[in-house]
Amino acid sequence: MDPELIRRLSIPGESKVLLCVLDGLGGLPGPLGRSELESADCRHLDRLATDGALGQTIPVGHGITPGSGPGHLALFGYDPLVYEVGRGVLEGTGIDIALQPADLAARGNLCTVDPEGRITDRRAGRVATEITTEIAAELSTIELPGCEVAVHAVREHRFVLVLRAAEGNPPLSDAISETDPQAEGVPPLDAVATSAEGEHTAGLVNQFAREARARLTGRDTANAVLLRGWSTLPDLPQLPELWKLRAAAIAVYPMYRGLARLVGMDVLDAGESFETAIARLHEAWEDYDFFFLHYKPTDAAGEDGDFARKRQALRDFDACVPELLALSPNVLIVAGDHSTPATMAAHSWHPVPLLIWGDNVRTDGSHHFDEGECAVGGLGTMPAKELLPLAFAHAMRLTKFGA
Numbered sequence: 006m007d008p009e010l011i012r013r014l015s016i017p018g019e020s021k022v023l024l025c026v027l028d029g030l031g032g033l034p035g036p037l038g039r040s041e042l043e044s045a046d047c048r049h050l051d052r053l054a055t056d057g058a059l060g061q062t063i064p065v066g067h068g069i070t071p072g073s074g075p076g077h078l079a080l081f082g083y084d085p086l087v088y089e090v091g092r093g094v095l096e097g098t099g100i101d102i103a104l105q106p107a108d109l110a111a112r113g114n115l116c117t118v119d120p121e122g123r124i125t126d127r128r129a130g131r132v133a134t135e136i137t138t139e140i141a142a143e144l145s146t147i148e149l150p151g152c153e154v155a156v157h158a159v160r161e162h163r164f165v166l167v168l169r170a171a172e173g174n175p176p177l178s179d180a181i182s183e184t185d186p187q188a189e190g191v192p193p194l195d196a197v198a199t200s201a202e203g204e205h206t207a208g209l210v211n212q213f214a215r216e217a218r219a220r221l222t223g224r225d226t227a228n229a230v231l232l233r234g235w236s237t238l239p240d241l242p243q244l245p246e247l248w249k250l251r252a253a254a255i256a257v258y259p260m261y262r263g264l265a266r267l268v269g270m271d272v273l274d275a276g277e278s279f280e281t282a283i284a285r286l287h288e289a290w291e292d293y294d295f296f297f298l299h300y301k302p303t304d305a306a307g308e309d310g311d312f313a314r315k316r317q318a319l320r321d322f323d324a325c326v327p328e329l330l331a332l333s334p335n336v337l338i339v340a341g342d343h344s345t346p347a348t349m350a351a352h353s354w355h356p357v358p359l360l361i362w363g364d365n366v367r368t369d370g371s372h373h374f375d376e377g378e379c380a381v382g383g384l385g386t387m388p389a390k391e392l393l394p395l396a397f398a399h400a401m402r403l404t405k406f407g408a
Contacts, residue, residue: 006082011248015249015397020335020336020401021335022295024080026261029352055372057337057360060384061382065085074234074260075089079389090236095234095236096110096260097165099264105238108237110234112260115140116128122193128162130162132227137227152170180202195211217229239267244269244270253270253297255289256282279321290332307346336362338396343357364399369383
């Protein structure tokens with residue numbers, strides 16, 4: 006999507022577009038030779054496939070495994086190679102931290118290490134949020150030279166670390182490596198400067214990690230920290246201004262709320278479950294033109310390597326489709342930010358299934374919403390950044406280009 010082109014061609018209207026993002030949607034064949042989606046028997050999604058059109062999206066590029074940030078940014082129409090947003094900023098804005106332009110934010114995990122300092126659980130057993138809140142308060146008292154420290158609990162084992170250089174001290178840099186080795190059985194990594202600008206900041210980060218370990222050493226679990234996603238506030242074109250509409254986001258998890266807020270969407274209270282999120286969608290339906298509705302269970306099950314649970318998560322979403330259709334959206338999109346095959350227990354580079362249903366859709370003979378039919382669907386395989394223009398074209402919110 007070219008922001009300037011969209012700004013020229015977008016037109017106001019009365020139509021409504023609903024973007025449903027099933028996090029980690031795509032999969033791979035499991036024990037019986039079929040993917041989670043192929044074996045889920047999602048009859049409502051299959052009906053949408055029959056009456057709509059299918060395709061695939063490439064979040065970043067062929068062969069590139071995307072994180073959730075760039076995956077969602079692409080679905081919102083932004084080229085993730087041009088507009089990079091770090092995970093720390095996403096988590097921070099997602100819990101309403103008032104970040105300043107010079108602040109450096111990181112996403113943190115509480116983890117568990119053994120007496121030798123080796124990681125035994127990268128997520129500390131998904132410790133209760135209340136415990137993380139207590140630990141965050143303790144870690145916020147750590148003192149670093151020339152730098153203010155704030156630690157904010159997010160959800161379960163996750164927290165946000167915000168560093169702010171005190172007046173008269175060197176600026177902080179995101180040119181440092183992560184301390185999370187993304188593996189167990191090894192110790193946390195030291196932060197290393199990736200350019201000369203990051204040397205000072207890397208030293209501060211390592212000092213914080215050491216002090217955090219010392220403060221938590223008496224705990225059997227959640228006794229160390231892992232830090233990643235170093236970032237500062239980006240400058241992004243605002244989605245409502247580009248498309249001349251009212252946009253809202255409904256997501257339970259903070260990171261996705263944060264990304265929606267960064268692109269200018271109003272972030273609505275989704276409650277604590279997908280059921281409460283749908284209820285909020287119904288309440289706000291008349292107030293907005295575009296909705297981003299996020300569904301996390303598919304990705305959580307995929308990352309845990311639980312094929313059966315991911316399949317059930319897809320069935321659970323499918324059961325909610327009639328509630329979405331009851332709102333009579335002009336265009337309904339079912340997409341994913343990336344694939345998370347349970348057989349890999351991780352994000353992957355595979356194309357992501359896509360479904361568009363609603364006004365002005367040219368059907369393509371599809372009957373099942375799954376990887377196989379999406380691979381040959383009429384929408385083809387497209388960069389994810391082109392999805393939103395396609396959706397708004399169907400909703401008659403783009404005028405003609407040229408004479």
